[in-house]
Amino acid sequence: MTRARVRPGPAIVHSGIGAIDELPELLHRDGITRVLRVHGARAHRAAAPFLPHLNAIEIIDAGFTSECSPAEITRLREVATSRGAEAVLGVGGGKVLDTAKAVGHPLALPVYLAPTLVSTCSGWSAVSVYYDEEHRHLGHEIWETPTRGLLLDPRIVFDSPxxxxxxxxxxxxxxxxxxxxxxxxxxxxxxxxxxxxxxxxxxxxxxxxxxxxxxxxxxxxxxxxxxxxxxxxxxxxxxxxxxxxxxxxxxxxxxxxxxxxxxxxxxxxxxxxxxxxxxxxxxxxxxxxxxxxxxxxxxxxxxxxxxxxxxxxxxxxxxxxxxxxxxxxxxxxxxxxxxxxxxxxxxxxxxxxxxxxxxSRLDSVVLAHHPSPPLKGTSPWPKSKASPSTTPRSSRPTSA
CATH class of the missing domain: 1.20.1090.10 (Dehydroquinate synthase-like - alpha domain)
Structure with missing residues (x-):
C-alpha cells in the first residue's frame, strides 16, 4: 500500500461542451438552495450566455475585487456567513477560483468551480495562492477538503483572451x-x-x-x-x-x-x-x-x-x-x-x-499581454439565453 499523501482533485468533473449545463442537477442532488457566487465583471460577461437556469436557488452575488487577498477572502466569508450561504460557486480565472476555495473550505461549504479561463490549474488543484492588494505574492494554502465540482466548458473559455x-x-x-x-x-x-x-x-x-x-x-x-x-x-x-x-x-x-x-x-x-x-x-x-x-x-x-x-x-x-x-x-x-x-x-x-x-544574442520578444487583440473568428457555439437568476443582485462594482 502506498503511503503517498494525495489530493486527487474535484469529487465530480464535467469537461466538454455543455459541462456547465450540469450545474443545476448537481446543486439539486446536493440539496443546495442558497449559493454565494464569486466572480468578476469580465468573467460574468463571458459565462452569462451559457449559464443554465438555476430555478429555486438563491444567488448571493458579492462580486470580486481583483485579488485573492486576505482582505477579500475575509469580506466574502462574512457575506457567506451573514447571508446563510450553503455553497460557494466560483466563476472566473485562477484568482477567482482560488478565492472561492479559500472562502468555502474553512466554512465547511461545498465549492463548485466554473473556469472562464484556462490560465492555471486552479480549477483542479486543492490550493489557493494569496496576493496582497499590490499584486505581490504572499504564499499559498493547501486544502484538505476536495472541491465538490469542476465544470470545464469550452464554450466559455474559448473566447477568453x-x-x-x-x-x-x-x-x-x-x-x-x-x-x-x-x-x-x-x-x-x-x-x-x-x-x-x-x-x-x-x-x-x-x-x-x-x-x-x-x-x-x-x-x-x-x-x-x-x-x-x-x-x-x-x-x-x-x-x-x-x-x-x-x-x-x-x-x-x-x-x-x-x-x-x-x-x-x-x-x-x-x-x-x-x-x-x-x-x-x-x-x-x-x-x-x-x-x-x-x-x-x-x-x-x-x-x-x-x-x-x-x-x-x-x-x-x-x-x-x-x-x-x-x-x-x-x-x-x-x-x-x-x-x-x-x-x-x-x-x-x-x-x-x-x-x-x-x-543576450536573441532578439527581444513582444510579451503576451492582457487584453489580447480581438479574435479573427467568432465563437462556433450558439449561446443560450441566461436565466434571470444569473443576473447580479448586488450593485457592488466588480472587476476582472
Missing part, C-alpha cells in the same frame, strides 16, 4: 520542468506518484507537440483538437501532477523565480505564466539543460514568453535586481529547496548571469 491561454501553457510547461527531477528520484513502486510523473511528462509532451498550433488556432477562432487538448491539459493534466504526485509533484524553482519577479513594479502587472516562463529557463540553466533552453527559445518566441530579463523590462546588469530575485527565490520557505541540491542565493545569481549571457 489568447494571452491568458498562453499564460496557462507556460504554467503547464512548469509542471514538467519543475517536477522532473523529483519524479525521477521517487520510488517506482509508489503507484500514485508514478501516475503523477506520467501526468507531468504528458504536460511537457502536449505543449511541445501542439502548443504553437493551439495558440494559432485560438487566434484564428478555430476550436481545433490541438486547442482542446491544451485547454484540458492546462487545467486537468497539470492539476493531476500535484494531486497524485504529492511532494514529488510540487513546484521547485520556476515558481519561486516567478514570485520573486512580482516584487518589481515593471513586472507586477504581467501575467503569472509569463513570469513563471522565465523561471523555467532559470531552472533549466541551473540544471545545465542548455540544449533544452535552445529548443524552448523557439516556442517562447512564437507564444510571446520572455527569454531574458530585458524582455521583462529588467536589467541583467543591475546587481540589485539579480540579488533581489535570488534572495526572494531562495527564502526559507521557498519550494526551491526541494531541488537536490538546492541553490544558494549566490549560486542562483551565477545561474542568472550564465543564462543572460547565453540569451
Amino acid at each position: 489568447v494571452a491568458l491561454f498562453v499564460s496557462g501553457i507556460a504554467d503547464t510547461i512548469a509542471k514538467h520542468v519543475e517536477t522532473r527531477a523529483a519524479f525521477d528520484r521517487a520510488d517506482a513502486a509508489d503507484t500514485l506518484t508514478a501516475f503523477g510523473g506520467l501526468a507531468a511528462a504528458r504536460c511537457g509532451e502536449l505543449v511541445s507537440r501542439h502548443g504553437i498550433v493551439a495558440v494559432d488556432d485560438m487566434r484564428r477562432g478555430v476550436r481545433s483538437d490541438a486547442w482542446t487538448m491544451l485547454a484540458e491539459a492546462c487545467v486537468i493534466t497539470a492539476g493531476l501532477v500535484g494531486a497524485l504526485g504529492a511532494e514529488a509533484g510540487s513546484a521547485t524553482a520556476a515558481h519561486p523565480i516567478g514570485d520573486a519577479l512580482s516584487a518589481f513594479a515593471q513586472t507586477r502587472d504581467l501575467l503569472h505564466g509569463v513570469k513563471v516562463a522565465y523561471g523555467i529557463l532559470v531552472q533549466l540553466a541551473y540544471e545545465r539543460r542548455w540544449e533544452e533552453i535552445d529548443r524552448m527559445n523557439e516556442l517562447y518566441a512564437a507564444l510571446g514568453l520572455p527569454r531574458s530579463l530585458a524582455d521583462l523590462g529588467l536589467s541583467a546588469e543591475d546587481p540589485v535586481t539579480l540579488g533581489t530575485i535570488a534572495e526572494i527565490a531562495t527564502g526559507a520557505h521557498s519550494s526551491v529547496h526541494l531541488l537536490d541540491p538546492s541553490p544558494s542565493a549566490a549560486e542562483l545569481i551565477a545561474t542568472l548571469h550564465a543564462l543572460e549571457d547565453r540569451q
Whole structure:
C-alpha cells in the first residue's frame, strides 16, 4: 500500500461542451438552495450566455475585487456567513477560483468551480495562492477538503483572451520542468506518484507537440483538437501532477523565480505564466539543460514568453535586481529547496548571469499581454439565453 499523501482533485468533473449545463442537477442532488457566487465583471460577461437556469436557488452575488487577498477572502466569508450561504460557486480565472476555495473550505461549504479561463490549474488543484492588494505574492494554502465540482466548458473559455491561454501553457510547461527531477528520484513502486510523473511528462509532451498550433488556432477562432487538448491539459493534466504526485509533484524553482519577479513594479502587472516562463529557463540553466533552453527559445518566441530579463523590462546588469530575485527565490520557505541540491542565493545569481549571457544574442520578444487583440473568428457555439437568476443582485462594482 502506498503511503503517498494525495489530493486527487474535484469529487465530480464535467469537461466538454455543455459541462456547465450540469450545474443545476448537481446543486439539486446536493440539496443546495442558497449559493454565494464569486466572480468578476469580465468573467460574468463571458459565462452569462451559457449559464443554465438555476430555478429555486438563491444567488448571493458579492462580486470580486481583483485579488485573492486576505482582505477579500475575509469580506466574502462574512457575506457567506451573514447571508446563510450553503455553497460557494466560483466563476472566473485562477484568482477567482482560488478565492472561492479559500472562502468555502474553512466554512465547511461545498465549492463548485466554473473556469472562464484556462490560465492555471486552479480549477483542479486543492490550493489557493494569496496576493496582497499590490499584486505581490504572499504564499499559498493547501486544502484538505476536495472541491465538490469542476465544470470545464469550452464554450466559455474559448473566447477568453489568447494571452491568458498562453499564460496557462507556460504554467503547464512548469509542471514538467519543475517536477522532473523529483519524479525521477521517487520510488517506482509508489503507484500514485508514478501516475503523477506520467501526468507531468504528458504536460511537457502536449505543449511541445501542439502548443504553437493551439495558440494559432485560438487566434484564428478555430476550436481545433490541438486547442482542446491544451485547454484540458492546462487545467486537468497539470492539476493531476500535484494531486497524485504529492511532494514529488510540487513546484521547485520556476515558481519561486516567478514570485520573486512580482516584487518589481515593471513586472507586477504581467501575467503569472509569463513570469513563471522565465523561471523555467532559470531552472533549466541551473540544471545545465542548455540544449533544452535552445529548443524552448523557439516556442517562447512564437507564444510571446520572455527569454531574458530585458524582455521583462529588467536589467541583467543591475546587481540589485539579480540579488533581489535570488534572495526572494531562495527564502526559507521557498519550494526551491526541494531541488537536490538546492541553490544558494549566490549560486542562483551565477545561474542568472550564465543564462543572460547565453540569451543576450536573441532578439527581444513582444510579451503576451492582457487584453489580447480581438479574435479573427467568432465563437462556433450558439449561446443560450441566461436565466434571470444569473443576473447580479448586488450593485457592488466588480472587476476582472
